[in-house]
Amino acid sequence: MATGALVAVTALLAVGVQAGTGAAAAPHRNTPAPHAAPAAGALPAKLSPSQRAELLRTAHATTDATARRLQLGAQEKLAVKDVEQDADGTVHTRYERTYQGLPVLGGDLVVHTAKGGAVKGVTKATRGALKVASVTPKVAPAAAEAKAVSASRTLGAKKADAQTPRKVIWAADGTPVLAYETVVGGTQDDGTPNQLHVITDATTGKKLFQYQGIENGIGKSEYSGQVTLGSSGSAPSFTLTDTARGNHRTYNLNHGSSGTGSLFTNATDTWGDGTPSNPETAAVDAAYGAQETWDYYKNVHGRTGIRGDGVGAYSRVHYGNSYVNAFWDDSCFCMTYGDGQGNNKPLTALDVAGHEMSHGVTAATAGLEYSGESGGLNEATSDIFGTAVEFYANNPADPGDYLIGEKIDINGDGTPLRYMDKPSKDGASADYWSSDVGNLDVHYSSGVANHFFYLLSEGSGPKDIGGVHYDSPTYDNQPVPGIGRANAEKIWFKALTQYMNANTDYAGARTATLQAAADLFGQGSATYNTVADTWAAVNVGSRTTPGGGDSVFESTAKVAIPDRGAAITSPIAVSRGGQAPGALKVTVDISHAFRGDLVIDLLAPDGTAYRLKNASAWDSAADVKTTYTVNASAKAASGTWKLRVQDVYAGDAGTLNGWKLTF
Structure with a gap:
């Protein structure tokens, strides 16, 4: 699935590393003391790409035995998608399913296996058994294609064209049915590529679901300082190729909208001049953001690269003309940035990269569908880790905060794009869960999880953090203490990669984060109970101490x-x-x-x-x-x-x- 979204901050002027080294100097970082140390055995092991490859090889070789062990039906088979390992040897293997050879959408599951091989538990997207009366459709593929193209045009897509529908089993709504999945291409009304996935019942022709494969928003960015970059080559031929981070490359689309573009090259290892008129300046931002995001996931969560395989994505800058957007596309495994209004404010910045690349991590793990509550969680996950990358980089020109897009002045009055401490301050986002929150645009339904993450990190009430004043309320008007951002990040990452799935809603996110907290800090621990109470503070579930006395x-x-x-x-x-x-x-x-x-x-x-x-x-x-x-x-x-x-x-x-x- 292709994914992406926008969050933009400032562009950066860069001075390259010493000629030929390709290595970036490590900036000084300030890491806050944790609220409580996670249990060592539950922390992710820092796997090398070769160690991860061996775990994947073993999982691939035992899919049939695993399917029998889980008592799956004779028509069901498993395909390995991802694997995580904890320091105590516990392995979390994520699988996708097929039924009579057809992909099962909403059939993903995670098997949690102890070091000795015993199954500790299974997290499933679909609880019921997979049984479909027939895999012979009654509706022609052409009818499904026409309905998908019509849906795309209704959303404002231009030049909509559809790929040939593929037969799938749609299991995300509970009862599995034979369906078609049609992907409609072309462009959206603002010039963003279109990848609308439309699911159609192959028996009745009814549209069951749709989601946009390319997710985005709007924004502008300015520049925010001098940085050190990973580059390659020697005089007079340097390239923006970061050999220390999976060979991440930065390309110039030169206002085109297709293809890879041309790799940035330079006679010297000094890139950009801090102005939008120099094409290299936007490339500096993109490359810097990519390297900080890579370092964050590797050093904090033990994940080397978006897919954990040591392979770097690539970045494309100068997309289109006056394109006020940025997006991640999983089909090309790349990030793309427009140049903003009048091609004067490129949307290349630190937390843009953190946000966009985190869409890639979500696609490689939980695969949260970009629609309804799961779409809000997808978008919030990118806000959460974009914020985490910003704090991690500790760049004095763009210090970490809980404001999304605070420097882009998208509203023309200096206000941010989104607020994590009280999301409704943007005029559209939800502070708390309600039964209709899934009907909001995913950039606004994300407010519930963004608010949860802020409260879990910092606690409720007024406070000043890094020179920014925050005042975060709770749904029940009861306070929550916070556990520290570092611990909140670890819980969210573990929940995403080991316990969430494509259809996880807010109730499911509560369950996933509680399981992650139990793994890291202990069942019923103070941290575990704070996670539960913080979800209650955004109206998801109840507190652990109702009336002040119960546990x-x-x-x-x-x-x-x-x-x-x-x-x-x-x-x-x-x-x-x-x-x-x-x-x-x-x-x-x-x-x-x-x-x-x-x-x-x-x-x-x-x-x-x-x-x-x-x-x-x-x-x-x-x-x-x-x-x-x-x-x-x-x-x-x-x-x-x-x-x-x-x-x-x-x-x-x-x-x-x-x-x-x-x-």
Whole structure:
């Protein structure tokens, strides 16, 4: 999927490195002390490209065995997309699925495997089994193509032309159906390339979904100082090729809108002069932003390159004429920047690159669809990591802040493009989740996650950070303390790469970040509870301490419940003194087509079982989403509590999506 988006700041004048070295001097960085140290075993291992390649090779070689292990159907196969490894040896392998040879959109899953090979859990985009009555379409491909072109023109695309529709299984809405995916090309109304993906039911012809493969915004940029660049060659032939960062190259489109362009070359290793009239100046910004983004992901998250394979993307500057935009395109694995109004304000800058390249990281991992709530999360992820790159670079000409596009003066009055501390200050973004937030443009629905990230990093209320005044409110008017930006970044990255998927919504993002916090800091830890409370502060879920006295301990790990098989258990470690309450609340979330098959028990740390639910042939409803109350006052609260679930009748398998204890 092609992705991209805009966030622009300032362009930069650069002086190259010593001739022939291609190495950039490392700038001084200020790293704040963490709020709490992450658990060492849960941190990502700093894998070399060869180590990652070996993990991928092993995963590719065992896809059939993994499919059997997960009890996938005979018509389903797995394809490896990405892999992450924690320092303790835990491997998180992301797969895409096929059904009878057709790609399954919304069928991606992540398998979490312990060092010894045991499966610790599975994160799935689709909970139900994949069953499609027929893979023979009743609607002709031409009809799907016509509907897709019509949808694209309705959105204002020009010169819309469609690729031949491909047959897929559409599983993102729950019940899998045979469908067509049609990609419509051409250009959008502002000159941006068009890659509208339209999903059409192959049986009824109904349009099911659409998303734009190239995502963008608007902005202008000025220049912000002198930097050191990675370059190659020797006098009189230097090139903007960064051999230290996957051979990232910077090209000049010279106001064209297709192709790669020409690689920037120079007789000396000094690039640009700080003015937009010099074509090299925009190239300096693009190259500098790319190298800082590469260094951030490698040094902070252990990811070498966007795909983790050590291969650099490339950048194209001077796209089109007076093009007030920038975008990431995954199909060319490249970033593209326009020159702004009148070709005088190139949209090349530090957090533009961080934002755009982060779209590439999202595409290589979770693949968040650029529509609805998942699109807002996609856009917010780029704002979050664009901000993180800006802080990481520690450039005094463009210091880190929680304002998006604060230097581009897009509004003509000096105000930023977006605000993370209170997104609604831009006049359109959402501060808090609501049932219609997914209907907003993704640049505005992103406000919920941007606000969450600011609150998680810095806490609520008024404060001054780096000379900027912030005042961040909460939905419930209760404060949240913040855990420090460094810890917030680690949680979001782990959640994105290991627990989110293409269809993750805001509720799913809460689950993913809580699981990441549990991995890094411990289930029920202060940091874990702050993550939960911060989501509540943007109206996603509830606080861990409602009324000021309760404590909530939660497991978000998904566990498959086999059909008429052995009982499964899910643990929760409780760190609370004293006795358990006489009204211990046990909240259970299980997906199952016939819940009457299920027997559910709560197991105290000493093994005592409390029956929550018996099996019953008369209980024919689906799913278990219930809170039970148990008198556990005879037991100590501290220790490992377990939920035990067994399917005792044949016919349907299920999934324990998660559960929690409220003391």
